[in-house]
Amino acid sequence: MKDVVLVLGASGQIGTELVMTLREMYGNDNVVASDIKDAHPDVMNSGPFENINAMDGERMAEVVKKYKVTQIYHLVAMLSAVAERMPEKGWALNMESLFHVLNLAKDGGVKKVYWPSSIACFGPNTPKMNTPQHTIMEPSTVYGISKQAGEQWCNYYYSKYGVDVRSIRYPGLISWKSEPGGGTTDYAVDIYYKALQDGKYTSFLDKGTMLPMMYMPDAIRATISLMEAPADKVKLRTSYNLAGISFAPEDVAASIQKHIPSFELSYDPDFRQAIADSWPSLIDDTAAREDWGWAHEFDLDRMTEDMLANLKVKLG
Numbered sequence: 001m002k003d004v005v006l007v008l009g010a011s012g013q014i015g016t017e018l019v020m021t022l023r024e025m026y027g028n029d030n031v032v033a034s035d036i037k038d039a040h041p042d043v044m045n046s047g048p049f050e051n052i053n054a055m056d057g058e059r060m061a062e063v064v065k066k067y068k069v070t071q072i073y074h075l076v077a078m079l080s081a082v083a084e085r086m087p088e089k090g091w092a093l094n095m096e097s098l099f100h101v102l103n104l105a106k107d108g109g110v111k112k113v114y115w116p117s118s119i120a121c122f123g124p125n126t127p128k129m130n131t132p133q134h135t136i137m138e139p140s141t142v143y144g145i146s147k148q149a150g151e152q153w154c155n156y157y158y159s160k161y162g163v164d165v166r167s168i169r170y171p172g173l174i175s176w177k178s179e180p181g182g183g184t185t186d187y188a189v190d191i192y193y194k195a196l197q198d199g200k201y202t203s204f205l206d207k208g209t210m211l212p213m214m215y216m217p218d219a220i221r222a223t224i225s226l227m228e229a230p231a232d233k234v235k236l237r238t239s240y241n242l243a244g245i246s247f248a249p250e251d252v253a254a255s256i257q258k259h260i261p262s263f264e265l266s267y268d269p270d271f272r273q274a275i276a277d278s279w280p281s282l283i284d285d286t287a288a289r290e291d292w293g294w295a296h297e298f299d300l301d302r303m304t305e306d307m308l309a310n311l312k313v314k315l316g
């Protein structure tokens, strides 16, 4: 039976790039993009697109049936900063949409599910440096609580119903193709835009706030490697720690200054500082490396070079 992939949240930061990569792998017609709003023109013009509100399980089931979907990548989420402003809505979206997907896999022909967790599943009592795969997890944000609970539900559906669900705890993701929406790590994308547009940037996170981050090509590669790994290699059915680069705002500024020496960084921390302070600084991803062969490629300077070169063209 041929694989047909449904991507929920195809208009988002990860979805935009993931759909294009999956279409290269599976063929354009076999990757159905979906979102509540239209996606990037590259996504809209290269294959099928369906309008789906991820809270609507019946609509999701209709699309799964229409295309005989065998894999779902569920990327819809309300991120940390926005969910703090509307806790109940954040919880409802993040949890209900996950249940719809897990139930479709439990009851129907969907064979494999991908669902992203996040470094937000950890909390202020978690060790900040070399954060282990298994450790104290007491998230203090709505988004983090939903990710922690979601991980346990994924594991439950795997062990109770045999649902082949796979997950990664994403660090902050940085990309030039698509912008993030409402996260605490978003400064690490904005800073590149402002460096080129204004030559200066005011960071909403303070000096010294070191967080785990990753360049999007690495994140896409990790996601697909996990999904393509033989099932017996995927030993964790909660979610895998994944590390790329860890840096603070001043480290990105120093990396940008190698290309734009006059670039200036200032600080004006807001409510997102407390969220960032509750998250780890550096993640231990030994389990991902051992179980399914993960290795990151981009360091900070290589990412900066690529971001600036591509954004220069994009911004004209």
Ligand code: AKB
Residues within 6 Å of the ligand: 079, 080, 081, 117, 118, 119, 120, 143, 170, 171, 172, 173, 182, 183, 184, 185, 186
């Ligand atoms: C956020 O900042 O909310 C996200 C995340 C780390 O999951 N980028």
